[in-house]
Amino acid sequence: MKKMLSGIKPTGRVTLGNYIGAIKPFVSYQDEYDMYIFIANLHSMTVYIEPKELRKNTKDLIALYIAAGLDPNKVTLFLQSDILEHAQLGWYLGCMVGMGDLARMTQYKDKLAKNESIGAGIFNYPSLMSADILMYDPDFVPVGEDQKQHVELARDVAEKFNRRYSDTFTIPQPLTAKVGGRIMDLQDPTKKMSKSDEAGKGCIYILDDIAVSKKKIMSAVTDSDGIIAFDRTNKPGISNLLEIYSILTDRTIQDIVNQYLGVGYGVFKKDLAEILGQELTTIQERYQEIIKGSYLDDVLLQGATVARNIARKKLAKVERKIGITIKK
Numbered sequence: 258m259k260k261m262l263s264g265i266k267p268t269g270r271v272t273l274g275n276y277i278g279a280i281k282p283f284v285s286y287q288d289e290y291d292m293y294i295f296i297a298n299l300h301s302m303t304v305y306i307e308p309k310e311l312r313k314n315t316k317d318l319i320a321l322y323i324a325a326g327l328d329p330n331k332v333t334l335f336l337q338s339d340i341l342e343h344a345q346l347g348w349y350l351g352c353m354v355g356m357g358d359l360a361r362m363t364q365y366k367d368k369l370a371k372n373e374s375i376g377a378g379i380f381n382y383p384s385l386m387s388a389d390i391l392m393y394d395p396d397f398v399p400v401g402e403d404q405k406q407h408v409e410l411a412r413d414v415a416e417k418f419n420r421r422y423s424d425t426f427t428i429p430q431p432l433t434a435k436v437g438g439r440i441m442d443l444q445d446p447t448k449k450m451s452k453s454d455e456a457g458k459g460c461i462y463i464l465d466d467i468a469v470s471k472k473k474i475m476s477a478v479t480d481s482d483g484i485i486a487f488d489r490t491n492k493p494g495i496s497n498l499l500e501i502y503s504i505l506t507d508r509t510i511q512d513i514v515n516q517y518l519g520v521g522y523g524v525f526k527k528d529l530a531e532i533l534g535q536e537l538t539t540i541q542e543r544y545q546e547i548i549k550g551s552y553l554d555d556v557l558l559q560g561a562t563v564a565r566n567i568a569r570k571k572l573a574k575v576e577r578k579i580g581i582t583i584k585k
């Protein structure tokens with residue numbers, strides 16, 4: 258069975274973008290792959306989050322993974338900080354990554370351009386991400402468009418390490434869906450829908466009040482020509498809604514466009530709001546059951562036991578190869 262690995266940072270409330278670009282695809286892959294899904298909480302330290310809020314984000318994220326359909330008995334679900342080996346391997350790999358390569362990463366450049374004060378973690382985090390990935394030798398890493406560049410970096414580091422010390426890491430492939438890999442903000446469809454977007458008006462949160470989410474669909478920015486057609490460049494708003502519709506219903510965009518020939522945006526948006534409302538209701542009901550009691554602690558313990566075993570062996574192998582220990 259081929260291996261797959263991915264994670265999400267608990268930096269905020271989970272968005273429809275995270276759900277469509279990451280969580281939903283994970284669920285569809287779980288029967289086909291040996292899957293490792295983690296909460297990337299070390300990465301969430303790259304921005305300041307109130308401790309209480311971080312704890313809630315983390316708990317909600319793991320609950321949402323399960324509520325959306327991930328089965329902890331099929332998938333190894335774990336908390337990154339439970340596996341100390343990630344940070345250690347991250348240091349070794351970080352020493353092999355060029356400053357120039359890190360400075361080229363779009364997410365870093367975007368944050369820099371915003372002129373906010375940023376910590377060194379934002380610059381360095383792709384090396385830790387390389388460790389997160391390479392530790393488990395996955396064949397595939399499903400990610401949204403924005404994270405593809407980081408998986409490319411992990412591939413480069415793995416190749417460099419294998420060349421320098423001998424074959425150690427599997428070279429992973431990023432896996433990005435043709436549709437849904439970059440869900441855009443509903444108020445500004447030229448910008449990615451993001452957890453950390455403070456205004457939140459163009460962003461749908463999976464655990465938000467359903468009436469509010471429906472309203473956000475109804476007031477999504479479109480255009481004035483009134484034709485439902487897919488054209489990301491000239492009609493970004495309606496194209497974004499078509500992608501969301503397509504993923505939620507598992508139908509092709511062409512099929513949906515054909516259904517709405519000659520129909521106005523209002524009817525289309527109303528139908529999409531209903532479809533979204535039903536999907537969110539199902540997830541939220543499951544979430545309410547899962548979040549109670551100690552179930553999530555048990556899931557994380559089970560996942561950490563499996564992940565730690567793999568990580569310990571991998572790190573020991575790396576340390577033997579690089580000569581940092583006296584054991585051969």
Ligand code: AQP
Binds near residue numbers: 437439450
């Ligand atoms: N808008 C999006 N459309 C499709 N996929 C998306 N992802 C994120 N936003 C969209 C995918 O979700 C996974 C988890 O992402 P992450 O939390 O590790 O980092 P991110 O890409 O930085 O996500 P956010 O929501 O934008 O978080 P913040 O605001 O904290 O930076 C990844 O597979 C990502 O591609």
